[in-house]
Structures are given as C-alpha cells and as structure tokens.
Amino acid sequence: MAGGCYSERSIERVRAATDIVSVIGRYVILRRAGRSIKGLCPFHKEKTPSFFVSPDRQMYHCFGCGAGGDVFSFLMNYLNFSFTEAVEELAAEAGVPLEKTGRDGSRTDVFREILAESHGFYRGRLAAGEGRRALDYLASRSISEGTIRKLGVGWAPEGSELSPYLQGRGYSDSQLIEAGVSLRSTRGSGVYDRFRNRILFPICDRRGRVISFGGRLLGSADSRKPKYLNGPDSPIYSKGNHLYGYREAASASRDLDMVILVEGYFDHARFVEKGFDCAVATCGTALTPSQARQIGGMASSIYICYDGDPAGQRAAVRAAEVLLEEGYLPRIMALPDRQDPDDYLRDRPDEAVLELVSAAGDPIRYALGLLGGWSSVQGTQRKVRVVQRLASVASKATEPVIRETLMKVVSEETGYSIETIRSEMEEENTGERRRAVQGDGGTLISPWDRSLLAGLLMSPDGLADPLIDYVQADDLRSDVAASILEQMKRQSKEGLSEFSISSLEDEEKKVCAMIMSVHFQRTESEDRDRIMKALDKFRLQRERKHLRSLLRSGEDENPEDIRRRIAEIEGRLLNM
Numbered sequence: 001m002a003g004g005c006y007s008e009r010s011i012e013r014v015r016a017a018t019d020i021v022s023v024i025g026r027y028v029i030l031r032r033a034g035r036s037i038k039g040l041c042p043f044h045k046e047k048t049p050s051f052f053v054s055p056d057r058q059m060y061h062c063f064g065c066g067a068g069g070d071v072f073s074f075l076m077n078y079l080n081f082s083f084t085e086a087v088e089e090l091a092a093e094a095g096v097p098l099e100k101t102g103r104d105g106s107r108t109d110v111f112r113e114i115l116a117e118s119h120g121f122y123r124g125r126l127a128a129g130e131g132r133r134a135l136d137y138l139a140s141r142s143i144s145e146g147t148i149r150k151l152g153v154g155w156a157p158e159g160s161e162l163s164p165y166l167q168g169r170g171y172s173d174s175q176l177i178e179a180g181v182s183l184r185s186t187r188g189s190g191v192y193d194r195f196r197n198r199i200l201f202p203i204c205d206r207r208g209r210v211i212s213f214g215g216r217l218l219g220s221a222d223s224r225k226p227k228y229l230n231g232p233d234s235p236i237y238s239k240g241n242h243l244y245g246y247r248e249a250a251s252a253s254r255d256l257d258m259v260i261l262v263e264g265y266f267d268h269a270r271f272v273e274k275g276f277d278c279a280v281a282t283c284g285t286a287l288t289p290s291q292a293r294q295i296g297g298m299a300s301s302i303y304i305c306y307d308g309d310p311a312g313q314r315a316a317v318r319a320a321e322v323l324l325e326e327g328y329l330p331r332i333m334a335l336p337d338r339q340d341p342d343d344y345l346r347d348r349p350d351e352a353v354l355e356l357v358s359a360a361g362d363p364i365r366y367a368l369g370l371l372g373g374w375s376s377v378q379g380t381q382r383k384v385r386v387v388q389r390l391a392s393v394a395s396k397a398t399e400p401v402i403r404e405t406l407m408k409v410v411s412e413e414t415g416y417s418i419e420t421i422r423s424e425m426e427e428e429n430t431g432e433r434r435r436a437v438q439g440d441g442g443t444l445i446s447p448w449d450r451s452l453l454a455g456l457l458m459s460p461d462g463l464a465d466p467l468i469d470y471v472q473a474d475d476l477r478s479d480v481a482a483s484i485l486e487q488m489k490r491q492s493k494e495g496l497s498e499f500s501i502s503s504l505e506d507e508e509k510k511v512c513a514m515i516m517s518v519h520f521q522r523t524e525s526e527d528r529d530r531i532m533k534a535l536d537k538f539r540l541q542r543e544r545k546h547l548r549s550l551l552r553s554g555e556d557e558n559p560e561d562i563r564r565r566i567a568e569i570e571g572r573l574l575n576m
C-alpha cells in the first residue's frame with residue numbers, strides 16, 4: 001500500500017508505538033484465550049469467536065470471514081478511514097510526529113488551509129456589524145456566548161464576501177469550489193460564496209481540524225432556500241464518515257461513559273449548554289455504519305435523542321437498528337408532544353438531561369411505545385404485524401447477547417413465546433440483504449461475497465482448488481463478484497494454475513486488489529471445509545425461505561411435500 005503523504009520511517013514509528021490489541025479492544029470485546037486474544041468478528045455475524053488478534057505479530061485475522069491485516073487496515077476497514085487518516089489518528093494518539101514526503105500531502109493541506117481561513121473569516125464576521133443579527137438570534141434561542149465560543153460558531157454575511165477574501169489570499173477558483181466553500185457563478189465566470197446569510201457551525205475531523213460547515217438560514221425571508229445547508233463532500237470531508245462534535249465529545253464521553261446521538265446542530269448546542277459535551281450529531285444524513293462504529297468506540301452507554309415528531313421517531317428506530325447491526329445496544333430517549341431536544345430542554349434545568357437518560361428505553365420498548373403499548377394493539381392481523389416488526393428490530397442485533405435480550409423483551413411485552421419470535425427472526429435474517437461494505441473505488445461488495453472471493457483468491461492451491469467448482473454464481477450477491485468467479489472457473493478449465501486478473505474489467509480488478517491486500521493466504525484445508533459448510537448452510541436457508549413463501553402463497557398443490565422438505569431442511573440446519 002502506498003505510504004500516502006508521510007514517510008515510511010514515520011509510519012513505522014507510529015506502528016511501533018501503537019498496540020493493536022488496545023486499539024481493536026475499543027471496538028470489539030476481546031478475551032485472552034491461552035496465548036491468543038480473540039473475540040466476535042466485527043466484519044461478519046457469528047456466535048462463537050473466530051476473530052483473532054496477535055500482539056506478537058500486531059495483526060488481526062478472522063477465520064470465519066477471512067478479514068485481516070494490521071492496525072492501519074483495521075481502522076480503514078472498520079471505520080472507513082483512508083490510509084492517511086488511519087496514520088494520523090494513531091500518530092496523534094501515540095504522540096509521534098509525522099514527517100511529510102511533500103508530494104501527496106500538499107493537495108489536502110490546501111483544502112484544510114482554506115477551511116481554516118474560512119472559519120477564521122466567519123467567526124470574525126459574527127463579532128462585527130451585520131453579525132449582530134446572528135448573535136441576537138442565538139441569544140433568542142438561549143445559546144450562551146460561552147457555547148458560541150466553544151463551538152466556534154460563525155456568521156456568513158448576505159453578500160458574497162468570503163470568495164474574494166480567499167482569492168486575495170492566493171487561492172484559485174477551482175480550489176475554493178473543490179473545498180466546498182464556493183460555487184461557480186451561473187452567469188459568466190467567477191465564483192460566489194456557498195454560504196450566505198447563515199449561522200455556521202464548523203464541522204471538524206477527529207483531530208479537531210475544520211473540514212466543512214453546516215449553516216442555518218437566518219430569518220425566513222426567502223422560503224425557497226433550505227433552512228439548513230451542509231457543505232458538500234470534498235477531498236477532506238465525507239458526510240457519512242464524520243460525526244459533528246466528535247472531538248469534544250470523545251473525551252467527555254470517556255469521562256461520563258455515555259454518548260448522546262442527536263440530529264441537529266441546535267440540539268447538540270443545547271446539550272453542550274446543559275453541560276453535556278458528550279453529544280454528537282450526524283450531519284444531514286441518516287446514521288451510517290461508519291458513524292455507528294465511531295459512536296460505539298466512544299462509550300459503553302449510547303443514547304439516541306431525536307425529534308419527537310413521527311419522522312424523528314422513525315429515524316430514531318432506524319438509527320438504533322444501525323447501531324444494533326454494529327453490535328451495540330442503544331437506548332432511545334422519548335420526547336413528548338412532537339418536541340425536539342432543543343425545545344424540550346431549553347427552559348428546563350440541567351437535571352432534565354439526567355431524567356431523559358434514566359427514562360430512556362431499549363429500542364423494542366420504544367418502538368412499542370410509539371404504538372401506544374401492546375394493550376392498544378387490537379386485532380389478530382395487527383398483532384401479528386406488530387410482533388413481526390418488533391422481531392425485525394431485535395433481529396438487527398449482531399451481538400448474540402443483545403439479540404437474546406431483545407427477543408426476551410418482545411416476548412415479555414407481547415406474550416408470544418420466545419420460540420415463535422425466534423423463528424420470526426430467522427425468517428428475517430435469511431431474507432436480509434447482507435450489509436454492504438465499501439470497497440476501493442466505491443465498489444459495493446457485501447462481506448459475504450468478500451469472504452467467499454477471499455477464500456477463492458487466497459487459496460494455496462491456486463486455480464486447482466476444488467472450491468472454485470463448488471461455489472456457484474448464484475451463491476454470490478453482486479454481479480461483480482459473480483463475474484470474477486466466472487472468470488476463475490473459465491481459467492481453471494483452461495488449465496491455468498494461477499488466476500490472472502489482466503482480462504478483468506477495472507471494477508473487478510479493484511475488488512480483487514482490495515481483497516488480496518487485506519487477506520492472508522489460506523493455509524489449512526480446514527478453512528476450505530469451513531467455507532463449504534457456510535455455503536451449504538446458506539443454500540439450505542435460501543431453499544427454506546423459498547419453500548415457506550410457496551406455502552404462504554398457497555399456490556402449490558402439495559403443501560404436505562413442502563412441509564416435509566422444510567422439516568428435513570430444519571433437521572439438517574440443526575445439525576450444522
């Protein structure tokens with residue numbers, strides 16, 4: 001892998017100063033077992049640990065899905081970091097200074113400079129003249145000067161003033177556009193400011209450097225303009241990978257052992273105002289897996305505090321599902337009467353936050369509460385649908401203990417037996433689209449496809465591996481993975497011993513390169529058996545699902561045969 005903009009020597013220093021066990025231990029519960037350290041793999045669903053971390057080799061490897069690599073690739077795969085971001089994060093933690101090689105770095109450095117200069121400009125405007133209106137507005141929403149300073153809030157004036165200011169500092173139009181602060185003028189040439197007449201909240205990276213802004217329109221004179229405007233993705237900012245307020249929240253959540261997820265900048269400011277710096281916000285997107293993992297690494301108690309209107313309530317359950325999928329159990333704070341957290345807390349004492357914390361419930365009880373509780377669910381059909389919906393939320397949990405806990409909650413609340421709910425959940429799981437992870441170059445490939453392909457590509461037997469015959473195109477979920485498989489089969493038939501990727505499409509090449517750069521070579525035939533077993537199980541579950549839907553549709557003439565086949569499949573699944 002390329003060293004990015006830092007010298008190999010300094011990257012090696014960072015590696016030497018970092019302990020992979022303590023870094024991974026923040027995100028995965030690790031246990032010492034004899035000489036090795038293991039835990040449940042964060043990259044695939046499993047019930048018994050096959051994810052090993054080696055302190056001697058400073059590597060990790062999963063025998064279940066084949067994920068593996070060093071501490072840098074862990075952060076890249078788990079948190080979606082770029083290599084450079086992973087190096088910077090660990091260097092900052094270990095206090096190792098980084099030497100630049102001076103090539104690659106200069107490009108992103110320019111954008112960081114532009115954002116830092118823009119931030120200075122906007123903060124200055126808040127203090128002067130026209131910015132008075134913004135200060136008055138903030139005061140009317142009971143945001144104190146202390147909080148304004150702490151959050152680095154700024155003011156973007158009505159006219160286009162930032163662009164000429166930055167041009168005067170020597171930046172080119174295209175740099176300003178790419179950095180996300182300016183837009184190309186529609187008439188003729190030149191650029192103008194993206195943010196105008198807005199209160200600006202700086203969005204920072206994990207090291208506290210400004211990388212974008214979120215802006216609240218002042219007044220509602222022009223209703224064609226969106227009330228909130230977020231900066232676009234740029235070479236230094238991607239919405240789905242950053243959490244607003246992360247840096248300050250990181251240390252506060254460690255101290256309090258809790259983190260509060262909110263939707264908006266003002267909700268966030270309200271918690272800070274109340275003395276709870278442990279709040280973070282998504283920046284105008286639904287919670288992403290990458291953000292969920294960062295939240296999970298901050299503290300062991302996670303609270304979601306979204307708006308109390310129906311849209312906010314739905315978003316809260318959805319965010320909870322993303323956290324469950326990542327192995328965390330969040331609690332949801334319920335707000336009365338369609339209020340948002342900012343409205344609700346504004347005129348209440350600081351202790352109101354603690355009341356919300358202690359009243360917060362698990363996602364199942366919260367979802368049921370939205371329907372008015374179980375007693376208000378009337379009619380058999382409706383009851384079935386509600387239980388299905390609750391089981392579907394519980395089934396999102398990848399951590400077995402959390403799944404079991406939530407399943408018990410569904411059973412306690414509804415009176416349905418655990419067995420019934422369990423079979424509902426299994427149904428849910430086979431039908432579930434397995435979580436897709438981002439490969440290099442933006443190709444989406446699911447962990448399932450990735451582990452199957454890794455099993456094939458990293459075989460010590462090359463194209464002679466019997467697995468290549470065993471895996472079929474419809475075992476794979478994405479077209480790109482299926483196409484790679486087809487070409488392996490073809491080359492294998494032609495008698496080649498090593499897979500040649502030269503004939504592949506660019507997209508396919510990238511997927512292969514990504515897999516080969518992070519996976520170990522398969523060594524034991526035990527791995528092959530494991531993969532075949534996983535495939536057999538997958539195929540049986542797929543068949544069962546198909547048969548069950550046949551039964552439900554009532555179209556087939558021999559339901560007894562179908563039931564017998566399902567029972568047979570279930571017997572086999574039990575013995576796997």
Ligand SMILES: [Zn+2]
Nearest residue numbers: 041044062065
């Ligand atoms: Zn795994």
